[in-house]
Amino acid sequence: MNSIATVVAAVILFSIVTVTQAQTTPAPAPAPTSQPTETPEQRDVRMKWWREARFGMFIHWGIYSVPAGTYQGKQINGIGEWIMNRGKIPVAEYAKYAAQFNPVLFDADAWVRTAKEAGMKYIVITSKHHDGFAMFDTHVSDYGIVTATPSRRDPLRELAEACRKHGIHLGFYYSQAQDWHHTGGAGNTWDPSHDGSMDDYIDKIAVPQVREILSNYPIEILWWDTPRDMTKERAEKFLPLLALKPGIITNNRLGAGFKGDTETPEQYVPPTGYPGRDWETCMTMNDTWGYKSYDQNWKSTETLLRNLIDIASKGGNYLLNVGPTARGEIPGPSIERLGQIGKWLKHNGEAIYGTSASPFKRYSFDGRATVKGNRLYLHVFDWPENGIEIVGLKTPVKYANFLFDGSAATLDTGKSAETGTATVIIKPPANKDPIATVVSLELEGPPEVDATAIAIRPDAKGLFRLAAGDADHLGEKLQMDETHHGLSADKSDHGMWNVTVPKAGIYQVEIEYGCEDKSAGSSYAVVAGDEKVSGKVAGTGGWKKFRAQKVGELKLGEGRQTIRLEASEITDRAAMNLREIRIKP
Numbered sequence: 068m069n070s071i072a073t074v075v076a077a078v079i080l081f082s083i084v085t086v087t088q089a090q091t092t093p094a095p096a097p098a099p100t101s102q103p104t105e106t107p108e109q110r111d112v113r114m115k116w117w118r119e120a121r122f123g124m125f126i127h128w129g130i131y132s133v134p135a136g137t138y139q140g141k142q143i144n145g146i147g148e149w150i151m152n153r154g155k156i157p158v159a160e161y162a163k164y165a166a167q168f169n170p171v172l173f174d175a176d177a178w179v180r181t182a183k184e185a186g187m188k189y190i191v192i193t194s195k196h197h198d199g200f201a202m203f204d205t206h207v208s209d210y211g212i213v214t215a216t217p218s219r220r221d222p223l224r225e226l227a228e229a230c231r232k233h234g235i236h237l238g239f240y241y242s243q244a245q246d247w248h249h250t251g252g253a254g255n256t257w258d259p260s261h262d263g264s265m266d267d268y269i270d271k272i273a274v275p276q277v278r279e280i281l282s283n284y285p286i287e288i289l290w291w292d293t294p295r296d297m298t299k300e301r302a303e304k305f306l307p308l309l310a311l312k313p314g315i316i317t318n319n320r321l322g323a324g325f326k327g328d329t330e331t332p333e334q335y336v337p338p339t340g341y342p343g344r345d346w347e348t349c350m351t352m353n354d355t356w357g358y359k360s361y362d363q364n365w366k367s368t369e370t371l372l373r374n375l376i377d378i379a380s381k382g383g384n385y386l387l388n389v390g391p392t393a394r395g396e397i398p399g400p401s402i403e404r405l406g407q408i409g410k411w412l413k414h415n416g417e418a419i420y421g422t423s424a425s426p427f428k429r430y431s432f433d434g435r436a437t438v439k440g441n442r443l444y445l446h447v448f449d450w451p452e453n454g455i456e457i458v459g460l461k462t463p464v465k466y467a468n469f470l471f472d473g474s475a476a477t478l479d480t481g482k483s484a485e486t487g488t489a490t491v492i493i494k495p496p497a498n499k500d501p502i503a504t505v506v507s508l509e510l511e512g513p514p515e516v517d518a519t520a521i522a523i524r525p526d527a528k529g530l531f532r533l534a535a536g537d538a539d540h541l542g543e544k545l546q547m548d549e550t551h552h553g554l555s556a557d558k559s560d561h562g563m564w565n566v567t568v569p570k571a572g573i574y575q576v577e578i579e580y581g582c583e584d585k586s587a588g589s590s591y592a593v594v595a596g597d598e599k600v601s602g603k604v605a606g607t608g609g610w611k612k613f614r615a616q617k618v619g620e621l622k623l624g625e626g627r628q629t630i631r632l633e634a635s636e637i638t639d640r641a642a643m644n645l646r647e648i649r650i651k652p
Contacts, residue, residue, distance in 0.1 A: 148357030173395025186412030199248030238288025294322020338536025340381030459520030
């Protein structure tokens with residue numbers, strides 16, 4: 068994985084695209100693709116099982132589990148599988164860990180049963196991480212578990228057999244560019260003995276090993292990682308190999324414009340998902356991917372399970388990591404949490420597996436929603452005493468029940484005091500799940516929602532947080548990608564948030580954004596009706612280096628209001644990269 072967990076907030080980017088730029092900027096070269104003749108229908112068939120799965124296990128396992136985060140008596144900062152890099156361990160010295168790697172407690176069947184009992188539908192395991200050590204039977208290099216350890220076993224062969232036995236799909240992670248052991252691989256800048264040709268490394272190590280993997284193991288996913296120094300020519304050497312495994316699913320980390328099949332946000336859930344793209348959040352249970360003996364900062368089951376629900380509500384998959392020990396054991400806290408998630412999924416799994424994204428842009432209750440045909444699942448985190456109010460649902464409800472025991476849910480109907488929109492009130496069950504209680508609504512047709520019906524409300528301290536990902540947008544030239552919303556320089560384009568103001572008064576406005584120093588100086592305004600407050604964009608050191616700026620005061624009336632963000636002048640290709648607007652009394 069990446070050395071620093073990247074947390075990317077959704078942002079709004081005010082961009083300028085002129086005719087001159089269109090004429091002088093050369094068109095990008097076509098991105099290579101693994102399925103050059105695939106139709107949308109064929110892709111849907113190929114991706115069907117993956118889209119329905121929603122939940123998988125990531126396994127980071129290698130000889131980095133021997134030092135387990137400690138080198139020469141010192142705890143090394145960073146994630147466990149990066150200890151060779153972070154500790155600047157020489158190639159020859161790090162290689163000695165192979166002789167100490169003897170996972171006598173490894174039980175492939177037990178690992179797969181743990182995943183299955185947790186409700187996971189697939190497993191992705193590291194076949195070679197950045198340290199260059201092969202966890203499979205390779206004949207390309209003698210640096211692998213079968214030839215260089217006392218074990219002499221091929222754990223990935225055993226895992227493949229256990230997956231076949233238990234009906235779990237299998238994928239391999241492979242670090243195609245970074246390799247700190249084999250001469251010429253990217254990333255080793257501390258050991259002069261590693262210097263060499265990266266093209267030779269690609270030709271003699273990476274490509275032949277990927278050929279072995281695709282020829283010898285029954286995998287359905289090939290998970291590339293960190294395309295450091297990968298050129299188009301280097302990436303294209305891997306593409307013909309994919310034909311060895313028809314139907315293989317690949318991610319977007321090969322490099323050089325190769326999009327693959329899936330987006331891979333790491334350690335965060337994108338606020339709006341990836342509309343139009345298959346995507347998968349990968350995440351650790353504590354702070355490391357590979358095993359570190361002293362990392363006990365475990366996420367709670369509540370956090371992990373609500374992550375799964377949040378991801379499913381945005382149409383994505385959750386690839387949750389375990390980092391086994393050098394003896395072949397999955398740490399106890401991981402097993403405990405997986406077991407608790409599995410118990411919840413036994414009762415509520417139909418609201419996760421095979422579902423599509425929520426029709427709600429935001430919610431009138433504390434929770435999330437998923438959809439399957441005419442069925443709308445509401446995952447309620449916290450129940451008010453009088454029940455939850457579903458605002459904006461236009462499709463009539465035929466009946467409702469709680470998934471955990473099948474009991475009928477009590478429904479009332481009404482109208483929103485703000486908009487007159489029809490509402491459905493669901494009374495709380497007698498026994499509420501402390502993490503998420505799922506209500507299944509059978510509708511008269513596919514759910515239709517009035518996206519404007521739900522306004523943003525302030526928190527307990529009266530603060531409005533208008534996140535970029537929660538904005539509605541107006542403008543013909545508007546575009547959106549996976550990490551930000553593009554807003555053109557056309558002044559008719561703007562971002563918009565509907566809010567409900569509990570009390571009229573003067574509110575302070577603060578804006579958090581990023582901007583390259585050379586692009587500073589653009590003008591913008593935050594507008595509410597006839598009231599507005601204006602500001603100028605300062606440089607923050609980069610588009611994704613965010614800084615808060617106080618803008619001024621804005622008079623707001625009581626009740627429903629529309630807040631707009633407009634760019635009135637743009638000095639460069641973009642005005643700002645917005646994270647959020649904060650408005651407080």
